[in-house]
Amino acid sequence: MRRVIILIMISTMVLTGCSKKSDNINKEEIDNNVSILDTIVNKTDYLTVDSMIRYEDEEVILSDKKKVYVNGEELKKSSKYNKDLADDEVKVLLFRDRSLLPLRDFADALGITLEWGSSGEKQHVYMYYNDIKLKFYVNSNKCIIYVDNDDNNKEVYIETPSILYEGTLYVPIRFLTEVLGMQVDWDDNNSIIYIKKGEF
Secondary structure, eight states, X not given: OHHHHHXXXXXXXXXXXXXXXXXXXXXXXXXXXXXXXXXXXXXXXXXXXXXXXXXXXXXXXXXXXXXXXXXXXXXXXXXXXXXXXXXXXXXXXXXXXXXXXXXHHHHHXXXXXXXXXXXXXXXXXXXXXXXXXXXXXXTBSEEEEEESEEEEEEEEEESSOOEEETTEXXXXXXXXXXXXXXXXXXXXTTTEEEEEOOOO
């Protein structure tokens, strides 16, 4: 009987210890994810504003002059989304002196998953990259950044809205690359934008 009681006590101590250890690990993971989210938000703060902007038919220009290179390869229209135009050059959208990329072509070039949805009249698209998820609202500067899970998120207002133009969604290059931890270099003399995949 005494042996049984001792075994029960040892088992309880071991299980309690494991539980505490697990709690500590979970807390560390949560703290780490929160700090990553804070880092992203702080890093992109200069690209955000305090209020909502909606795009409503302001002047935009599709530029034939600007070229985009991703990891050393010129960004082309994705065959996944543009069967008739596959391998055509991607055009950069210019709005308020800012450059925007076609999201689908960019995502497909990097193997990034997109998921479209709508809530009420608000169309949006989710973008999944490593542990980061972005939610862009169509024709709006509202964006939600998620790190690791849906509870760990931050709503921000980008200085440049995403724009649905001629059936294609364009998003601001600088914000997109900053959030995803990518390196972007601008060669203004040759009108080339270089984007390189990086580690956050």
